[in-house]
Structure formats: structure tokens, C-alpha cells
Amino acid sequence: YDLVTIPSTYTNNWQDYRNQGTWTHIQIPPNYDPSRPVPLVVVAPGYYSPAIDYILDYGPAAAARGWLLVAADLHGEVQPTEAFDPYEQRLIYGARTMGARAAQYDIIDIVNYMKAHYSVDLSRVYLIGYSMGGLTAMTTAAKWPHLFAAVVADSSPSNLVIWEYDTRDTGDTPNFNINLAMQIETGAYMPNTHYLFAHRKPYRYHFEYERRSPIEFALNFKHLPLLILHPSGDTKVAPAHARSMYQAVLDNDPQHVELQLYPGNHGVRYPDHANYTLDWLGQFRRNPEAAPQHNTFSRDESGRVFWIGLKYSSDAISVDPATYALITEAHWTRVWDATYNADLRTIEVDAENLTPMTGNIYDYGAYPPNDLTVQMEFYLDQIGLPRSGPYTVERIEKDTGQFTVSTVMASNGLLRVALPKGAFLYRIVAGDRPPTYQTTTFQQGLNGYTGARDTFISAWAPDANYGSWPNQTLAVSHIRPLAQREPLIRFDLSRLPANAVVRFAVLIVRVTDVPNNINRPPVGVYRLNRPWIDNQATWRLARTGSPWAQQGAEGVPADRQGTPEDVRMIFMASRAYWGFDVSDLVRGWLADPASNNGMIIRAAPKVAEFTNEDNDFFIASSEHLTQGLRPQLVVVYTTEQPTPVPTFTPTPTHTP
Numbered sequence: 001y002d003l004v005t006i007p008s009t010y011t012n013n014w015q016d017y018r019n020q021g022t023w024t025h026i027q028i029p030p031n032y033d034p035s036r037p038v039p040l041v042v043v044a045p046g047y048y049s050p051a052i053d054y055i056l057d058y059g060p061a062a063a064a065r066g067w068l069l070v071a072a073d074l075h076g077e078v079q080p081t082e083a084f085d086p087y088e089q090r091l092i093y094g095a096r097t098m099g100a101r102a103a104q105y106d107i108i109d110i111v112n113y114m115k116a117h118y119s120v121d122l123s124r125v126y127l128i129g130y131s132m133g134g135l136t137a138m139t140t141a142a143k144w145p146h147l148f149a150a151v152v153a154d155s156s157p158s159n160l161v162i163w164e165y166d167t168r169d170t171g172d173t174p175n176f177n178i179n180l181a182m183q184i185e186t187g188a189y190m191p192n193t194h195y196l197f198a199h200r201k202p203y204r205y206h207f208e209y210e211r212r213s214p215i216e217f218a219l220n221f222k223h224l225p226l227l228i229l230h231p232s233g234d235t236k237v238a239p240a241h242a243r244s245m246y247q248a249v250l251d252n253d254p255q256h257v258e259l260q261l262y263p264g265n266h267g268v269r270y271p272d273h274a275n276y277t278l279d280w281l282g283q284f285r286r287n288p289e290a291a292p293q294h295n296t297f298s299r300d301e302s303g304r305v306f307w308i309g310l311k312y313s314s315d316a317i318s319v320d321p322a323t324y325a326l327i328t329e330a331h332w333t334r335v336w337d338a339t340y341n342a343d344l345r346t347i348e349v350d351a352e353n354l355t356p357m358t359g360n361i362y363d364y365g366a367y368p369p370n371d372l373t374v375q376m377e378f379y380l381d382q383i384g385l386p387r388s389g390p391y392t393v394e395r396i397e398k399d400t401g402q403f404t405v406s407t408v409m410a411s412n413g414l415l416r417v418a419l420p421k422g423a424f425l426y427r428i429v430a431g432d433r434p435p436t437y438q439t440t441t442f443q444q445g446l447n448g449y450t451g452a453r454d455t456f457i458s459a460w461a462p463d464a465n466y467g468s469w470p471n472q473t474l475a476v477s478h479i480r481p482l483a484q485r486e487p488l489i490r491f492d493l494s495r496l497p498a499n500a501v502v503r504f505a506v507l508i509v510r511v512t513d514v515p516n517n518i519n520r521p522p523v524g525v526y527r528l529n530r531p532w533i534d535n536q537a538t539w540r541l542a543r544t545g546s547p548w549a550q551q552g553a554e555g556v557p558a559d560r561q562g563t564p565e566d567v568r569m570i571f572m573a574s575r576a577y578w579g580f581d582v583s584d585l586v587r588g589w590l591a592d593p594a595s596n597n598g599m600i601i602r603a604a605p606k607v608a609e610f611t612n613e614d615n616d617f618f619i620a621s622s623e624h625l626t627q628g629l630r631p632q633l634v635v636v637y638t639t640e641q642p643t644p645v646p647t648f649t650p651t652p653t654h655t656p
């Protein structure tokens with residue numbers, strides 16, 4: 001194998017970082033012919049494991065297939081001080097990276113170096129991460145999914161927050177050294193040198209732990225095949241990490257995700273793991289210019305995923321020398337779904353721009369971002385839409401129902417649209433001739449409206465009806481993965497004209513009481529298929545004499561639909577308005593009014609990080625004394641029939 005030092009492009013680094021580069025081992029296959037592109041496999045090492053071990057581990061299998069193999073001692077964010085010998089120090093740098101962005105960029109630098117110096121088949125670039133290295137492999141592949149054909153995580157954690165809790169003395173997999181390594185690598189550091197100043201547990205800067213956690217990027221694996229290998233008796237990384245990651249990816253209807261649990265503890269490998277892993281990877285190829293119809297992803301900084309880019313107000317990172325708090329605009333942006341239609345010349349986006357949990361600047365947290373606004377960048381040539389000229393941007397904020405229309409100009413194949421703080425739905429159409437829009441808000445008591453009906457059903461009191469509950473609230477509860485209390489809500493839509501063409505519809509509820517913790521359980525809105533009566537419905541009955549097909553309206557599809565219309569992660573420390581996209585529901589009810597049986601709100605998580613929780617909160621009902629807190633359904637529509645638009649045939653161009 002060859003040993004090279006690859007220069008680093010990562011900007012948040014210490015003084016000698018760029019000159020140090022990344023110490024990289026490259027195995028060139030026998031009979032390598034530079035005129036014939038070959039697959040490339042990059043391996044991210046585990047905790048305190050030198051990169052050379054993985055060349056020796058996967059080397060024979062890679063050589064037998066004629067593949068290039070690379071492993072490197074990657075960087076973390078905090079500069080280690082344990083070793084001073086240059087050889088030993090390089091190994092220490094890669095010992096506890098814990099999914100650091102520095103390590104992510106090291107891998108991208110390695111891939112770019114290999115493409116520049118070797119004949120790499122760009123459709124067959126693969127990533128493997130073992131143990132701690134799985135944090136780096138999965139986060140890197142997730143943030144640049146258009147570069148990789150598939151990824152394998154072997155015995156890896158998927159959530160650094162949970163792993164920190166797991167490895168405490170009272171956790172499921174106590175491990176003092178690993179827990180300390182996490183607190184060091186995520187810790188507050190000195191400017192310039194990046195030497196550690198203070199350890200950080202998650203409460204000090206929760207977002208730093210989140211952004212190193214692959215499960216936070218589960219949306220990104222929709223078009224990126226993922227294999228998860230994990231020993232079922234693992235006492236260093238609990239198998240729940242593997243199951244959680246698998247379920248989180250599976251919930252997004254991915255192209256391919258696979259979980260293989262096998263007997264053994266940490267360090268026991270899957271039978272013939274090297275050949276098995278490379279055979280699995282070899283099934284998949286990536287079209288570098290792919291433009292998937294449904295683009296879903298999360299980002300914690302500026303970057304591009306397929307045909308959508310995100311531009312943050314700044315990607316600079318610095319340290320306040322007085323408090324050692326980070327100064328950064330980094331935060332989560334989630335594109336829950338983005339689709340395009342070249343024939344109709346439209347783009348539709350469901351996106352959320354989230355305020356990060358930054359902690360206290362006087363307790364080694366981070367300063368809250370000054371400007372959360374993100375520019376969404378649409379690469380029009382890649383999706384066959386007009387590359388210049390005006391576009392009409394229709395936008396509704398989920399949590400307020402505020403609707404706006406604006407015109408933006410595309411230029412040179414790029415369209416930029418602002419995404420402010422909050423959750424929004426967009427409909428973007430080529431042209432500047434929007435129809436006349438109308439907005440109707442359905443809320444009990446507003447403008448004389450009396451068509452709202454609601455109640456909740458409770459597993460704790462299966463025969464009780466809460467249609468006239470004096471608390472004037474609706475309860476939402478789950479114990480582990482089981483829904484316990486679920487609101488039922490219905491709006492009479494007879495005020496809408498029969499010829500209404502619905503652009504957007506959002507259900508908005510006001511959370512009134514929360515347990516004041518940092519949990520964020522997923523809460524979904526589902527269509528109800530069975531008629532119910534608000535002053536008769538119970539956990540057992542939809543109405544008197546008419547039981548649910550399964551108690552708790554759990555019968556699918558007899559009681560309700562099996563997939564949610566929308567899901568939000570409800571913050572259990574915030575009394576706030578939360579909105580859900582129910583546009584398709586309202587369109588269906590307008591087309592068939594008799595099918596309007598309303599909605600059910602459910603918290604019934606499948607992912608282990610939430611199934612370990614119990615959450616109980618309340619939303620205002622339609623009988624609440626304060627009208628403004630009552631549930632509302634905001635519908636934006638037009639009565640103008642859409643006119644056909646000509647198909648646009650783009651000029652073929654190369655997509656970088």
C-alpha cells in the first residue's frame with residue numbers, strides 16, 4: 001500500500017492542521033490499469049484503531065475484486081495533547097473523532113484526491129465505518145449522498161446523545177473511557193490551538209452532539225443504500241442504535257436499507273465480514289447526475305444534495321476568548337420532501353428551519369445564531385425547468401397559516417428562494433401570472449363558524465368520553481411505542497366552494513401544557529376512515545353501538561389510514577402553535593364530502609430513542625375559553641382552473 005498525506009480543506013482547524021494534512025493509507029489492486037476506472041472503498045476507523053488495521057482487514061477482499069481501498073487517521077475538532085511523537089500523534093488524532101465535521105471533510109478530501117490521482121469509477125464510490133467510525137461514515141455519506149453509491153455501518157452508534165447517556169455509570173453500556181472521549185471531542189476548546197478547555201455533556205451544547213449523530217440525517221438515506229451490521233450482544237454500543245437507525249431510515253420509504261443482527265459482543269464480526277460487506281456494496285451504482293423525484297434531507301451547514309443546495313448566512317466558526325462559547329450560524333434545516341414536475345414546470349417543497357439548542361454561553365455552550373434565514377438553491381438544468389426568467393413562489397407557514405406570494409428571478413440555471421425560521425410549504429411555478437387566491441380559516445367561533453368537533457380517546461379510561469371535558473384541552477400521550485391518548489378533530493368544510501382548487505391546507509393546534517423536558521416526540525396527523533361522534537367516542541367505540549375495528553382507532557384501514565399526512569417533532573419544553581400539512585386530505589374531502597371523517601393525532605414512535613420515553617402533553621380544544629388557541633384549519637385556494645403549460649425541453653448541460 002501507499003502512504004500519503006492529503007491536504008485538508010476544512011476551515012475550522014488549528015494552526016498546524018492544514019500543513020499536517022490527513023495521513024492516508026492507499027491499497028492499489030494488483031494489475032491496476034489507470035485506463036480502466038475501478039471502484040473505490042473508503043473506511044473510517046473505530047475508536048483508538050489505527051487506519052492500517054482496516055487496510056489489513058479489508059485488503060485481501062478489495063484486492064481480489066480489483067478495487068481501490070483507502071483508510072486514514074482522521075481529525076477531530078479538538079486537538080489532542082496526549083502524544084508528542086509525530087507518528088504517535090497522528091494516530092491519536094484519529095482515535096476519538098466521534099463523527100466530527102473535521103473527519104467528514106477529511107473523507108471528502110480523500111475522495112477528491114483519489115479521483116484526481118487514480119482512475120476511480122465515479123458510480124461506485126463506497127463508504128464503510130466500523131464502531132465509532134460509523135458515525136463518520138454515515139454522516140459523511142448522508143451529507144454528500146450524490147457522491148456515494150452505498151454505505152455500511154458495522155457495530156456503530158447512531159445517536160451520540162444517546163451513546164453519551166448509555167456509557168455513563170448508570171447507562172445501559174457503561175464505559176468511562178468512551179464517555180470521557182465524547183465529552184473531550186465535543187468540548188469547548190481554545191481559539192487557534194483547539195486544545196481542550198472544558199468537557200461538554202449534551203446539556204451544554206446539545207446541537208453539537210446532534211450534528212454528529214447519523215440518526216439526525218435519516219432523511220438523507222432515501223436514495224442512499226445503507227447496510228447496518230451489529231452484534232446482538234454488544235455491551236459497548238447497544239444494539240438499539242442499529243435498530244433505531246434502521247427504523248428511522250425505513251420510515252422514509254428508502255431505496256434500500258438492511259439490518260443484520262448476529263450473535264456476539266462488540267469486536268465480534270459478521271461471518272466473513274470483509275467479503276460479505278464488499279459483495280453487498282458491489283450491488284449498487286450511483287448516477288452522479290441523478291435528480292431523484294423526491295429529494296429529502298437534513299443539513300447542519302451549507303451544502304448541496306442532488307438538485308437542491310442550501311446556503312446559510314455564514315459557515316464561519318469562531319470561539320469567544322472570554323467565555324469559550326462557539327460563535328456559529330449552524331443549525332438544522334430539514335427538507336422533508338421536495339418534488340418537481342417538468343411538464344407543469346413546478347417545484348413543491350416541505351421544509352423546516354430550526355433553532356438549535358445552544359445551551360448557555362457562560363457554561364461552554366454556543367451563541368444562538370443571529371440569522372437563521374437559509375437560501376434554497378434549485379439547480380434547474382438538472383430537473384428540466386426553465387433556467388432563467390420569473391418564478392412565482394407561493395408559501396404558507398405551517399404554524400401560523402400566513403400565506404405569501406412573491407416573484408423571484410432564475411438566472412443561469414439557478415433559482416434562489418429564501419427559507420426563514422420556521423416550517424413552510426412552497427409551491428414554485430415558472431412564470432409570473434399567479435391566479436387570484438382566497439384564504440378561509442375554520443376555527444370554532446371565528447366569524448360565526450360552529451362546524452368544529454373534537455374529543456380525545458384514552459387507553460387509561462377506555463369507556464370514558466371526553467367530548468365535554470371541563471379542562472377544555474385535548475390530551476396526547478404515549479408510553480414507550482404505544483399511543484395512550486389521541487385527539488379526534490373534524491371540520492365542516494361546506495363554506496368552501498365546490499370548484500375550489502386547494503393550494504395549501506394546514507391544521508394548526510396550540511400546545512398548552514408540556515412536561516418541560518427536551519424530548520421531541522414525533523407526532524403525526526392521520527386521516528380517519530370511520531365516522532365518529534364527539535360526545536360518544538371512546539377508546540373502544542367510535543360512536544354508541546359502533547366499535548372501532550381495533551381499540552384506539554388502530555384498525556388500518558378500517559379506522560384510519562396507516563401513514564400520516566404529516567409528522568412534526570413536538571418540543572416538550574415549548575407551549576407553542578404547531579401546524580401540519582393536510583392539503584391532500586382537504587382535496588380528498590372536497591372531491592368526496594362524505595369521506596370527511598376528520599383526523600386523529602397520534603404519538604406512537606417506532607424509533608428506540610423515542611420508545612424509551614413517555615410523553616404527555618395537551619392542546620387546546622374547540623371549547624377552549626380563549627378562541628385564538630382553538631384548533632384551526634387554514635385553506636388557501638383559487639377558483640381559477642389551472643391552464644396547461646408547455647413542456648420545457650432544457651439544453652443539455654453538464655451537472656457538476
